[in-house]
Amino acid sequence: MDSLQQLKKDFDEVSDFLIALGDEKRQSIIITLLQADNCKGLRVIDLTDATQLSRPAVSHHLKILKQVGLIDMRSEGTKNYYFLSHSTTEIDKLKKLLNHVTTIIEKTVKTK
Amino acid sequence: MDSLQQLKKDFDEVSDFLIALGDEKRQSIIITLLQADNCKGLRVIDLTDATQLSRPAVSHHLKILKQVGLIDMRSEGTKNYYFLSHSTTEIDKLKKLLNHVTTIIEKTVKTK
DNA sequence: ATTAATGGTTTAAACAAACGAACGAATGGT
DNA sequence: ACCATTCGTTCGTTTGTTTAAACCATTAAT
Numbered sequence A, B: 001m002d003s004l005q006q007l008k009k010d011f012d013e014v015s016d017f018l019i020a021l022g023d024e025k026r027q028s029i030i031i032t033l034l035q036a037d038n039c040k041g042l043r044v045i046d047l048t049d050a051t052q053l054s055r056p057a058v059s060h061h062l063k064i065l066k067q068v069g070l071i072d073m074r075s076e077g078t079k080n081y082y083f084l085s086h087s088t089t090e091i092d093k094l095k096k097l098l099n100h101v102t103t104i105i106e107k108t109v110k111t112k
Numbered sequence C: 001a002t003t004a005a006t007g008g009t010t011t012a013a014a015c016a017a018a019c020g021a022a023c024g025a026a027t028g029g030t
Numbered sequence D: 001a002c003c004a005t006t007c008g009t010t011c012g013t014t015t016g017t018t019t020a021a022a023c024c025a026t027t028a029a030t
Helices: A003-023 A024-036 A044-051 A055-067 A090-112 B003-022 B026-036 B042-051 B055-068 B091-109
Strands: A070-075 A079-084 B072-075 B081-083
Touching: A003 A024, A003 A055, A003 A090, A003 B026, A024 A055, A024 A079, A024 B003, A024 B091, A044 A055, A044 A079, A055 A070, A070 B026, A079 B081, A090 B026, A090 B091, B003 B026, B003 B055, B003 B091, B026 B042, B026 B055, B026 B081, B042 B055, B042 B081, B055 B072
Parallel strands: none
Antiparallel strands: A070 A079, B072 B081
């Protein structure tokens, strides 16, 4: 497959991830989870306290973060515990793309 | 400085970059520039042809991409040539943040 | 100087995202 | 069985983004 075509596909695959990660509110959720992930996860209410967002807003953002594989969930009765996904697949995919782009740019600069 | 506080700052600094990079239209512009950057850059009209966007739309997206340091411009009379920025500072910043996050996640998994 | 070409900007409209209020579903306790 | 708790979802509103049409500024050419 054409390297350019591959690049197009790679970009497309990380689009949602980038959008999810670019939002300030979602960043606060991520940071809150990062600092608390030594325990078993946080509930929606914990996150509303920490981020100053309403419950529906937190719920909405958690859904988006879950869709892109950044976080995971575990239910205990009515209680849902959210935590950062233990797999870094999506992050790795983005890192790879960034490396690819950097390589092309550096090659271009050298050719100049 | 608190490592967490640092993380918060790092996230904040790449927000605009992530948002800029997440948009599909802007991705097509970037890809077009990537594949053509062996020459001296592309003009707005070249990009409208390649991306199927109107001239004002291209202009708008170029402005955003320029603001986050992803692309640069060179004027020759009335003609503006756009090309990918030769410095990868922003990309490197994002890579560093991703590494930081990955480190925290992996540490957490191990502790479990 | 006048005209043509290039491209940035402003404005208004279409579109999408984010939010809170209210509602609904499921579980747990009394 | 009943009520409280937890959390997701739907709905309408607000807010922000994206876009094209029209306009303006600059340069180049005759």
